[in-house]
Amino acid sequence: MPTASATTRRARPPRGPLSIFMVEDEPLVQDSLRVVLGGFLGAEVVGSAHSETEAISWLQAHDDAWRLAVVDLFLQQGTGLGVLSWLAPMKNGRTVIALTNAATRANRAQCLQLGADAVFDKSEEINEFLSFCESRSMGLPAAQPPATSRATGRV
Incomplete structure (x- = not known):
């Protein structure tokens, strides 16, 4: 039986709690999200x-x-747009969400294009963000639309 080489190997999302x-x-935002995602979804x-x-190195x-x-879109160094661009060919069925305070129509469109x-807007759409994450933790397909059209930038 043939085996996949390192260059053709596709990442397999881990089983169990949503990783x-x-x-x-922002450390405070990061800590708050850890608590909410862990408590609400049992995510890790x-x-x-x-x-x-740092993001690209870790990934x-x-x-x-x-x-x-x-x-997030605005970072200490570089941008979340750069991370989204790097992630696009690496997704392999995994979910990528932009969570930002700058969820303008133009930024939403660019994130989706990438x-x-x-x-989602951090300050106004946190419930929609959590619902979307919950749907992913239950294994619903990535094509499943979020609860509101604002989350996708669709009108």
Whole structure:
């Protein structure tokens, strides 16, 4: 039986609790999200980064450790857009969400174009964000639309 080479191997999302990788440069926001995602979903934040470079390095080293990535757009170094762009060809059925305070129509469109499955405003759409994460933790397909059209930028 043939085996896949390292270059053709596809990441397999881990089984069990929803494993989340978080790109967020504000420690208080990162801590709050850990508590809420863990308590509400039983999810586990398996890694986090404060910058674009740190995020990409972690993702390269832990390709098969996460099922959902939460990416802020404004970071200490680089941008979440750079992370989204890097992640696009690496998703392999996993979910990528942009969670930002800058959820303008233009930013939403750009995030979706770069491969985000949904975009949420941190201050106004946290309940929709949690509902979307919950649907992923239950194994619903990534094509399942979020509860509100604002999350996707669709009108």
